[in-house]
Amino acid sequence: xxxxxxxxxxxxxxxxxxxxxxxxxxxxxxxxxxxxxxxxxxxxxxxxxxxxxxxxxxxxxxxxxxxxxxxxxxxxxxxxxxxxxxxxxxxxxxxxxxxxxxxxxxxxxxxxxxxxxxxxxxxxxxxxxxxxxxxxxxxxxxxxxxxxxxxxxxxxxxxxxxxxxxxxxxxxxxxxxxxxxxxxxxxxxxxxxxxxxxxxxxxxxxxxxxxxxxxxxxxxxxxxxxxxxxxxxxxxxxxxxxxxxxxxxxxxxxxxxxxxxxxxxxxxxxxxxxxxxxxxxxxxxxxxxxxxxxxxxxxxxxxxxxxxxxxxxxxxxxxxxxxxxxxxxxxx
Amino acid sequence: xxxxxxxxxxxxxxxxxxxxxxxxxxxxxxxxxxxxxxxxxxxxxxxxxxxxxxxxxxxxxxxxxxxxxxxxxxxxxxxxxxxxxxxxxxxxxxxxxxxxxxxxxxxxxxxxxxxxxxxxxxxxxxxxxxxxxxxxxxxxxxxxxxxxxxxxxxxxxxxxxxxxxxxxxxxxxxxxxxxxxxxxxxxxxxxxxxxxxxxxxxxxxxxxxxxxxxxxxxxxxxxxxxxxxxxxxxxxxxxxxxxxxxxxxxxxxxxxxxxxxxxxxxxxxxxxxxxxxxxxxxxxxxxxxxxxxxxxxxxxxxxxxxxx
Amino acid sequence: xxxxxxxxxxxxxxxxxxxxxxxxxxxxxxxxxxxxxxxxxxxxxxxxxxxxxxxxxxxxxxxxxxxxxxxxxxxxxxxxxxxxxxxxxxxxxxxxxxxxxxxxxxxxxxxxxxxxxxxxxxxxxxxxxxxxxxxxxxxxxxxxxxxxxxxxxxxxxxxxxxxxxxxxxxxxxxxxxxxxxxxxxxxxxxxxxxxxxxxxxxxxxxxxxxxxxxxxxxxxxxxxxxxxxxxxxxxxxxxxxxxxxxxxxxxxxxxxxxxxxxxxxxxxxxxxxxxxxxxxxxxxxxxxxxxxxxxxxxxxxxxxxxxxxxxxxxxxxxxxxxxxxxxxxxxxxxxxxxxxxxxxxxxxxx
Numbered sequence: 002x003x004x005x006x007x008x009x010x011x012x013x014x015x016x017x018x019x020x021x022x023x024x025x026x027x028x029x030x031x032x033x034x035x036x037x038x039x040x041x042x043x044x045x046x047x048x049x050x051x052x053x054x055x056x057x058x059x060x061x062x063x064x065x066x067x068x069x070x071x072x073x074x075x076x077x078x079x080x081x082x083x084x085x086x087x088x089x090x091x092x093x094x095x096x097x098x099x100x101x102x103x104x105x106x107x108x109x110x111x112x113x114x115x116x117x118x119x120x121x122x123x124x125x126x127x128x129x130x131x132x133x134x135x136x137x138x139x140x141x142x143x144x145x146x147x148x149x150x151x152x153x154x155x156x157x158x159x160x161x162x163x164x165x166x167x168x169x170x171x172x173x174x175x176x177x178x179x180x181x182x183x184x185x186x187x188x189x190x191x192x193x194x195x196x197x198x199x200x201x202x203x204x205x206x207x208x209x210x211x212x213x214x215x216x217x218x219x220x221x222x223x224x225x226x227x228x229x230x231x232x233x234x235x236x237x238x239x240x241x242x243x244x245x246x247x248x249x250x251x252x253x254x255x256x257x258x259x260x261x262x263x264x265x266x267x268x269x270x271x272x273x274x275x276x277x278x279x280x281x282x283x284x285x286x287x288x289x290x291x292x293x294x295x296x297x298x299x300x301x302x303x304x305x306x307x308x309x310x311x312x313x314x315x316x317x318x319x320x321x322x323x324x325x326x327x328x329x330x331x332x333x
Numbered sequence: 334x335x336x337x338x339x340x341x342x343x344x345x346x347x348x349x350x351x352x353x354x355x356x357x358x359x360x361x362x363x364x365x366x367x368x369x370x371x372x373x374x375x376x377x378x379x380x381x382x383x384x385x386x387x388x389x390x391x392x393x394x395x396x397x398x399x400x401x402x403x404x405x406x407x408x409x410x411x412x413x414x415x416x417x418x419x420x421x422x423x424x425x426x427x428x429x430x431x432x433x434x435x436x437x438x439x440x441x442x443x444x445x446x447x448x449x450x451x452x453x454x455x456x457x458x459x460x461x462x463x464x465x466x467x468x469x470x471x472x473x474x475x476x477x478x479x480x481x482x483x484x485x486x487x488x489x490x491x492x493x494x495x496x497x498x499x500x501x502x503x504x505x506x507x508x509x510x511x512x513x514x515x516x517x518x519x520x521x522x523x524x525x526x527x528x529x530x531x532x533x534x535x536x537x538x539x540x541x542x543x544x545x546x547x548x549x550x551x552x553x554x555x556x557x558x559x560x561x562x563x564x565x566x567x568x569x570x571x572x573x574x575x576x577x578x579x580x581x582x583x584x585x586x587x588x589x590x591x592x593x594x595x596x597x598x599x600x601x602x603x604x605x606x607x608x609x610x611x612x613x614x615x616x617x618x619x620x621x622x623x624x625x626x627x628x629x630x631x632x633x634x635x636x637x638x639x640x641x
Numbered sequence: 642x643x644x645x646x647x648x649x650x651x652x653x654x655x656x657x658x659x660x661x662x663x664x665x666x667x668x669x670x671x672x673x674x675x676x677x678x679x680x681x682x683x684x685x686x687x688x689x690x691x692x693x694x695x696x697x698x699x700x701x702x703x704x705x706x707x708x709x710x711x712x713x714x715x716x717x718x719x720x721x722x723x724x725x726x727x728x729x730x731x732x733x734x735x736x737x738x739x740x741x742x743x744x745x746x747x748x749x750x751x752x753x754x755x756x757x758x759x760x761x762x763x764x765x766x767x768x769x770x771x772x773x774x775x776x777x778x779x780x781x782x783x784x785x786x787x788x789x790x791x792x793x794x795x796x797x798x799x800x801x802x803x804x805x806x807x808x809x810x811x812x813x814x815x816x817x818x819x820x821x822x823x824x825x826x827x828x829x830x831x832x833x834x835x836x837x838x839x840x841x842x843x844x845x846x847x848x849x850x851x852x853x854x855x856x857x858x859x860x861x862x863x864x865x866x867x868x869x870x871x872x873x874x875x876x877x878x879x880x881x882x883x884x885x886x887x888x889x890x891x892x893x894x895x896x897x898x899x900x901x902x903x904x905x906x907x908x909x910x911x912x913x914x915x916x917x918x919x920x921x922x923x924x925x926x927x928x929x930x931x932x933x934x935x936x937x938x939x940x941x942x943x944x945x946x947x948x949x950x951x952x953x954x955x956x957x958x959x960x961x962x963x964x965x966x967x968x969x970x971x972x973x974x975x976x977x978x979x980x981x982x983x984x985x986x987x988x989x990x991x
Contacts, residue, residue: 170351176352176621178579178580180579181597184582185359185360188601274582289482293482310479311471314473314474
């Protein structure tokens with residue numbers, strides 16, 4: 002099934018477009034050029050690469066700043082959860098009546114978000130649950146980017162029968178819906194850890210990146226500088242990694258960032274279905290699943306992990322959006 | 334154009350074989366003995382187990398099993414589940430329900446998604462645009478199961494507008510809420526895709542020409558802008574129907590819809606190989622056919638592809 | 642406006658004595674996030690029926706923006722027109738309603754763009770786009786519009802028009818596409834055509850063909866033509882008079898041959914000198930030093946002063962207006978003007 006998390010994969014062709022709304026006709030180009038020339042004269046050493054411009058653009062965008070701060074917070078929470086609370090997420094203190102509502106005064110304490118059905122501190126579980134989500138998200142994304150990226154690059158660069166074979170293989174894996182495939186695979190594991198989930202998602206998720214990379218490489222391959230490089234005698238490896246890759250990687254980065262959010266959501270879904278992570282691993286998905294039973298009387302048991310999960314996914318998607326806008330030459 | 338179609342169909346064949354083989358492998362080679370699982374906690378009599386395995390060809394080499402399965406497939410026989418029911422019967426019960434659900438979700442996502450996308454694409458930078466962007470972002474970020482719960486709690490339990498679970502799947506009002514939840518993610522993508530596409534096309538040179546020709550605004554928007562902008566959206570929608578069917582597992586679970594999502598989930602847990610393979614095979618076929626149709630549709634909509 | 646139909650069936654306006662198009666002191670600005678860019682700073686020119694005005698200038702000179710302002714196709718934020726008048730047959734278009742302006746566009750004043758491949762809608766057939774003019778402005782039926790489309794394609798000499806009327810823009814060559822653009826502009830027999838760099842994207846031989854076609858059609862329909870270009874070579878055959886633009890102002894006007902023979906502005910002189918010539922073999926090519934100015938910060942005084950070999954203090958202090966150019970003995974030279982304090986020296990400097 003197509004992964005609908007990537008709206009870009011449905012773009013047919015890059016469309017020619019002059020940015021009429023910002024500048025009209027050739028006058029706009031002159032303004033851009035002259036402004037750039039002025040800046041160049043003022044700061045001679047400044048590198049005007051796509052990345053330099055993109056970074057400068059990103060720094061100004063509120064969406065990027067917000068998402069970056071959120072992600073930083075989450076990563077710190079994942080690595081140093083004890084810094085956020087003293088409470089023990091696994092301590093099932095049945096003395097704590099789970100119907101006891103959150104104690105807003107107990108800031109950063111065990112009772113701040115209340116207790117779940119087993120008497121465990123919800124706040125502590127929210128904090129410690131970040132680790133599983135972030136870890137799965139980052140590892141899966143890293144794996145699929147490398148695996149899919151290499152496949153796509155090789156397929157796009159060499160073309161011919163190599164491309165035909167690799168593309169068919171990509172299509173075959175693409176045909177299996179991610180959730181369904183992960184369900185089947187994870188059923189084989191009796192104990193499921195973070196690594197189990199990473200493997201299951203990685204094995205099935207690389208196709209999306211492969212397609213994007215292949216498309217980008219096909220476009221870049223035709224550029225003049227690549228043809229020039231080849232004419233100057235550059236070897237395959239050099240061409241691929243020094244010339245094509247840096248220019249093809251932009252859309253891959255955008256898709257990967259957004260996909261990261263998707264993988265976090267998928268892990269939570271799998272855990273929710275009972276087929277993902279298990280105790281003693283702490284995951285928001287598991288918590289949401291067990292909160293189903295008490296949702297009528299104690300909705301906050303579901304609320305907090307759900308909000309934490311949503312904000313995490315949101316942060317990565319916002320980041321991906323901001324990066325896409327910054328890297329898009331047409332929106333300059 | 335004819336050769337294009339032929340080429341695409343030929344490409345589909347290895348993909349079909351490959352995907353079904355992959356599923357087959359995933360289901361049957363992974364650890365876990367399904368037959369023993371049938372007996373639950375009780376110790377299984379080895380003779381009985383062996384005889385069951387023989388009936389299901391599980392004692393044959395894998396490739397033979399696969400060929401046998403594919404052979405039957407082309408005769409319309411999807412095999413029998415370990416509980417004795419023909420898989421085709423199981424599917425015939427469950428598929429129509431999911432199809433109804435998916436269609437409802439599809440119609441919803443198409444109408445609402447296009448409307449929102451148009452609104453925000455034509456009025457870029459306005460409050461409406463920002464609202465649509467924020468709303469779609471939120472919907473994309475909240476995982477489906479959370480959304481399903483919120484919807485169920487708010488609309489069914491608290492407000493009482495609809496039943497919390499689906500009793501009768503022929504009753505469209507009961508299917509309405511799960512359909513909305515199922516379609517919500519896709520709706521967000523449709524809206525955003527429409528918005529982006531309109532945004533890009535508004536800046537295109539041919540739009541400037543259309544204005545310079547003195548055409549009335551309505552003609553420019555319908556005949557020029559939309560005709561171009563909707564191409565990527567239509568192709569997305571084309572493949573989404575299949576995606577909806579495959580992704581309904583969670584929604585069907587929460588709203589208790591007796592569709593293939595539910596059946597599939599239980600079958601996977603119980604290691605019901607034939608059922609799993611059967612359903613996924615059908616889903617794969619649906620997806621392949623849908624993507625072929627979408628490619629053809631795309632060629633119809635964009636003449637540059639036709640004569641390339 | 643009242644229209645009557647004459648014996649040939651064409652719409653004929655009530656006769657008007659002045660020029661077809663009269664642009665007066667037009668100013669166009671763009672509000673950008675870096676400031677206000679002054680793209681057009683007091684441009685005035687006029688075109689009469691049957692006359693060809695060439696507007697010459699580099700990128701950033703404001704020539705296209707002026708044209709788009711005339712057509713009324715600028716995005717009004719960020720663009721704005723703080724001052725000026727654009728008179729079509731004596732009526733200021735800037736004061737007309739949107740609907741009135743729309744009725745003039747395409748019907749009375751038409752525009753041809755530079756890149757026909759991107760200027761034509763890629764998913765609609767050429768016949769449809771041509772026929773659209775008739776259906777939108779004159780309400781003809783689809784069948785009749787189709788027939789008219791074939792007629793138009795014949796008129797601009799596209800071979801096998803009848804068979805190709807349902808083809809798409811990408812199926813034609815560059816020159817053919819430009820002819821289609823011309824056909825689209827001429828469809829309703831407008832009074833005035835504005836051609837914005839119509840041949841820049843074409844090969845030299847095709848350029849000549851397209852320019853010839855344009856000239857022929859202009860003569861036949863007695864249309865006014867504004868030809869916007871940066872290519873001095875294209876202009877020589879076709880234009881009656883030339884306006885040279887720099888940094889949003891007109892720096893020189895002259896009848897075509899006068900301009901080439903005796904330029905009266907250092908910028909024009911620089912442009913002419915930088916054309917490579919066969920008898921210059923082995924010598925260094927001349928180029929005007931420096932770059933066109935940033936429209937956000939146009940230099941004080943005469944905008945050309947940083948690059949001008951003749952610049953004096955007065956050039957940096959005051960903005961020269963368009964002075965009428967005369968012979969040494971003072972006889973006025975018709976249609977000539979120069980925005981330079983030292984036009985006399987430039988004119989008589991051989």
